[in-house]
Amino acid sequence: MTARKDSNDRWWGDYQLPVSAWSGWQIGPLHLYAYCAAGEWLFRWRREPDPLTADLRFDSPSQEPEIGDHESARYALAHHSGELQLQPLLADLPVVARPASTLHIPSHQQTVLYVSTVLWLQARHGATRLIEMPVYRPSDTWFGADTIDGEFCYASRTQARTSLESLIHFPHRAITPIIIVNEVEDPLQILQLRVPLPYLALHVSPDGQLWTDSIELTRGADSAEAALELLGTDSLPAGCERLAAPREAAPRHSLVRSFSRLFD
Amino acid sequence: MRELINSFGTLDIGSWVRALLILFIGIPLVRLLSGALYRMIVGAMGEHGAVTLRRVVFYGLSIIIAMTALRELGFNLGVLLGAAGVLSVALGFASQTSASNLVSGIFLVAERPFSVGDVIRIGTTTGEVLSIDLLSVKLRTFDNLFVRVPNESLIKSEIVNLTRFPIRRLDLQIGIAYKEDIGRVRDLLIQVADRYPLCLDQPRPLIIFQEFGDSALNLQFSVWAKRENYLALRNAMPEEVKKAFDAAGIEIPFPHRSLYAGSVTDPFPVRLIENGASAGNQKT
Numbered sequence: 228m229t230a231r232k233d234s235n236d237r238w239w240g241d242y243q244l245p246v247s248a249w250s251g252w253q254i255g256p257l258h259l260y261a262y263c264a265a266g267e268w269l270f271r272w273r274r275e276p277d278p279l280t281a282d283l284r285f286d287s288p289s290q291e292p293e294i295g296d297h298e299s300a301r302y303a304l305a306h307h308s309g310e311l312q313l314q315p316l317l318a319d320l321p322v323v324a325r326p327a328s329t330l331h332i333p334s335h336q337q338t339v340l341y342v343s344t345v346l347w348l349q350a351r352h353g354a355t356r357l358i359e360m361p362v363y364r365p366s367d368t369w370f371g372a373d374t375i376d377g378e379f380c381y382a383s384r385t386q387a388r389t390s391l392e393s394l395i396h397f398p399h400r401a402i403t404p405i406i407i408v409n410e411v412e413d414p415l416q417i418l419q420l421r422v423p424l425p426y427l428a429l430h431v432s433p434d435g436q437l438w439t440d441s442i443e444l445t446r447g448a449d450s451a452e453a454a455l456e457l458l459g460t461d462s463l464p465a466g467c468e469r470l471a472a473p474r475e476a477a478p479r480h481s482l483v484r485s486f487s488r489l490f491d
Numbered sequence: 492m493r494e495l496i497n498s499f500g501t502l503d504i505g506s507w508v509r510a511l512l513i514l515f516i517g518i519p520l521v522r523l524l525s526g527a528l529y530r531m532i533v534g535a536m537g538e539h540g541a542v543t544l545r546r547v548v549f550y551g552l553s554i555i556i557a558m559t560a561l562r563e564l565g566f567n568l569g570v571l572l573g574a575a576g577v578l579s580v581a582l583g584f585a586s587q588t589s590a591s592n593l594v595s596g597i598f599l600v601a602e603r604p605f606s607v608g609d610v611i612r613i614g615t616t617t618g619e620v621l622s623i624d625l626l627s628v629k630l631r632t633f634d635n636l637f638v639r640v641p642n643e644s645l646i647k648s649e650i651v652n653l654t655r656f657p658i659r660r661l662d663l664q665i666g667i668a669y670k671e672d673i674g675r676v677r678d679l680l681i682q683v684a685d686r687y688p689l690c691l692d693q694p695r696p697l698i699i700f701q702e703f704g705d706s707a708l709n710l711q712f713s714v715w716a717k718r719e720n721y722l723a724l725r726n727a728m729p730e731e732v733k734k735a736f737d738a739a740g741i742e743i744p745f746p747h748r749s750l751y752a753g754s755v756t757d758p759f760p761v762r763l764i765e766n767g768a769s770a771g772n773q774k775t
Binding site: 276323325364365366367368369370374375377379382419 | 656657658685686687688689690691692693694715716717720
């Protein structure tokens, strides 16, 4: 009835969906349904309350998803078939990761943190972009020195693990390796960390885990700003394949506000 | 006046032609010049400042063009200036308020407490700024009324700009029953804020103990949102708090009073009378 070009557990890729019938995916907390009809595509979706739901499923529901329980969107297309492409993307704003417990990096030390962030899903019909949404809607947050100057980001609670072995993989989250270098005499206390996701590309490793480009943040004299360097696929597992380009072009070297705490 | 009228009889056609040329070339030229000036400075000074300067330049140069044309016609402008002096004194007394509004408008432009598109509150009036003009500011209230506020009163009043900064804090006053555990309520409220995506994760939500009230423990629950989402948060957060309290069995008490006859007496006994029972069965 439906066929995918990819044959493993990866939820992204090309789908040939039946016309005039519902098809459904569960990608972590997101339940997404698509209906291909004459002249339009109809989407309905809902999300589980738990952002760490890890289920992955693709099927054809026997019943139409209830309108009251789901959000919906319709797209009118002049000509179409049942071809649909699902593409994972990174967040459209930077993400502020707050470690579950405060992490200290002593002076002249460095470490690698692995931070996972929720993915966005984009559905396309050929070259036509249809729907795009986060798999789980993260909280908005404000990142700045005060409530006047700053920027909007998404918030993410993270364990900020320091070893690959302790990582837990989710089909709807991507992992960013962050190398943090503390070059000053004072220890660096990380309360929250701004990850510039729009500058990063998305990759998939041979085992199906999603990764972003790795980055290096070097803390200099100003404790709030760090020198950001994009390292590409350095620190990623071997054999990674690029899935999505960065949303925005990033400078090779720049000073960014990455370590910051708002006044209480 | 007789001199003015006599002047007409001594003019030749050439003077008239020159005067008309000055007017018909000068005025459009001034209009072009003021338009070009507006396009040059609108980026630096903003819409309002640029419009004001364009008007000043246009009217100022137009007056000069008109005076030049009159001079070409042979008018003795000294007479006019003398009459204008007397007239200006009279106008000055009559237009004190307008002049004050005009000057206040200039100060408002320079100080920029708000811009077109901002939402401001002046006294009890809240609205979106439609335009900042020479004499007044025009607002559109949220129930779609048009309000004109003189610049003079704006300079003298406290103006609250609701949209100046990108984020706003919402303060909810919540009362909980005395029997409730404040720490448990605090944790629950933080969970409510963390679950709602429009509520900003930073700045962190605040719970401030206000007082031991007459009927409840009064807390202030403060959460932040993007200014565009303030109304959505204003409506959604009380509902989410109520749902969470109901699910956790936390009471939001009604105002109540306890009656005591004295510290050593028993409370007043009360007996509920069922519907249909006779009044003679009542006792206190």
